[in-house]
Amino acid sequence: MEISKKTGFGTRAIHGGLEPDSATGAIMTPIYQTSTYVQEEVGKHKGFEYSRTQNPTRSALEKNLAALEKGEYGIAFASGLAAIDAVIKMLDPGDEVISTNDLYGGTYRIFRTVFEKYGITFHFVPMAQLEEIEARVNENTKLIWVETPTNPMLNVVDIQGVATMIEEKDILLAVDNTFASPYLQNPLELGADIVMHSVTKFIGGHSDVVMGALVVSDEALANELYRIQNSSGAVPGPMDCFLVLRGIKTLHVRMERHCKNAAQIAEWLKGQPIVDKIVYPGFKDHPNHEVASRQMLDFGGMVSFSLKRNRLEDAHSLVSKTQIFSLAESLGGVESLIGHPATMTHAAIPKEEREKSGVVDSLIRLSVGIEDVEDLIQDLDQAFKSI
Numbered sequence: 001m002e003i004s005k006k007t008g009f010g011t012r013a014i015h016g017g018l019e020p021d022s023a024t025g026a027i028m029t030p031i032y033q034t035s036t037y038v039q040e041e042v043g044k045h046k047g048f049e050y051s052r053t054q055n056p057t058r059s060a061l062e063k064n065l066a067a068l069e070k071g072e073y074g075i076a077f078a079s080g081l082a083a084i085d086a087v088i089k090m091l092d093p094g095d096e097v098i099s100t101n102d103l104y105g106g107t108y109r110i111f112r113t114v115f116e117k118y119g120i121t122f123h124f125v126p127m128a129q130l131e132e133i134e135a136r137v138n139e140n141t142k143l144i145w146v147e148t149p150t151n152p153m154l155n156v157v158d159i160q161g162v163a164t165m166i167e168e169k170d171i172l173l174a175v176d177n178t179f180a181s182p183y184l185q186n187p188l189e190l191g192a193d194i195v196m197h198s199v200t201k202f203i204g205g206h207s208d209v210v211m212g213a214l215v216v217s218d219e220a221l222a223n224e225l226y227r228i229q230n231s232s233g234a235v236p237g238p239m240d241c242f243l244v245l246r247g248i249k250t251l252h253v254r255m256e257r258h259c260k261n262a263a264q265i266a267e268w269l270k271g272q273p274i275v276d277k278i279v280y281p282g283f284k285d286h287p288n289h290e291v292a293s294r295q296m297l298d299f300g301g302m303v304s305f306s307l308k309r310n311r312l313e314d315a316h317s318l319v320s321k322t323q324i325f326s327l328a329e330s331l332g333g334v335e336s337l338i339g340h341p342a343t344m345t346h347a348a349i350p351k352e353e354r355e356k357s358g359v360v361d362s363l364i365r366l367s368v369g370i371e372d373v374e375d376l377i378q379d380l381d382q383a384f385k386s387i
């Protein structure tokens with residue numbers, strides 16, 4: 001059976017871009033743990049010369065990633081940030097980028113502290129309001145960098161709306177699709193030029209690999225990004241590529257359970273007297289619920305909430321009392337994690353500024369895993385009762 005963009009997601013996850021090993025017939029792509037490849041004579045080789053440039057395990061993963069995002073070309077990197085780095089390296093001094101004001105902290109850091117000094121200007125606007133983006137567009141604008149949903153306030157940006165707005169202009173649209181995963185949302189289909197993933201999160205899914213990826217459909221854009229991948233050299237090793245290929249085979253099954261568990265936990269939180277605000281795009285009172293319903297298949301595995309008694313001590317106590325939810329940064333793994341953005345991921349942002357975007361002292365973020373939801377709820381319940 002031919003795998004196409006119309007093939008179901010689960011079938012694409014398991015088979016997309018993959019073939020049995022040509023040397024042995026091995027059904028699983030082998031870990032080609034090699035730096036170089038023997039040439040028969042000068043220039044006569046089997047398509048592989050040096051593993052920074054090409055590696056068979058990485059190539060298999062890159063094709064599989066392209067199939068997941070319904071794109072043509074996948075480009076894998078040593079981390080999500082290395083993937084972002086490659087996109088910005090396509091720009092020239094004087095170019096301007098428009099991005100969201102509640103950007104992932106690491107993305108904000110590379111924009112401001114690495115690339116600004118090369119003469120690239122970054123603007124940060126509340127992207128859920130499209131007119132805020134439009135107001136910043138000028139003749140120097142070369143890239144719009146969208147992240148949706150965002151961390152930890154789960155703001156949702158209308159990808160198609162942004163794409164339509166810049167349709168006539170020579171501006172690239174890139175979407176960080178990490179929080180949604182390709183199972184819930186395919187930005188290329190909504191008009192984006194580049195999809196970026198921290199593969200570390202849902203795609204890898206097992207908290208055992210740090211990796212990043214880009215997927216594009218345009219050949220010239222792909223070649224430019226392959227050139228940067230090879231020139232800068234931030235490539236993932238074959239062992240990590242193997243682990244991610246293995247993780248992807250269950251991506252659809254994992255995502256279904258992440259979403260189902262998160263929805264049930266969000267619902268349970270509603271009944272808790274100590275809980276103040278619940279941030280979950282699946283709720284009708286979420287400011288971007290309508291866009292989320294339109295552009296995502298389901299509402300994802302992330303839930304944030306604050307406490308009525310907005311005290312740092314209570315939040316700290318709560319996140320240290322859970323026993324199944326582990327206190328840790330990161331997200332998207334099979335195991336549930338709990339975090340305190342104000343002192344963990346968002347500690348570098350001044351209190352006043354983070355509170356403006358909703359990251360109050362008592363805000364807690366859950367990355368809901370795929371354990372039995374009754375146990376997860378019981379775990380939260382015992383932690384709630386202890387504060």
Ligand SMILES: *Cc1c(COP(=O)(O)O)cnc(C)c1O
Nearest residue numbers: 079080081104106178198200211
């Ligand atoms: C983790 C993350 C990144 C960075 O990816 P790394 O793999 O940690 O380099 C970028 N964007 C989002 C939304 C993330 O969650």
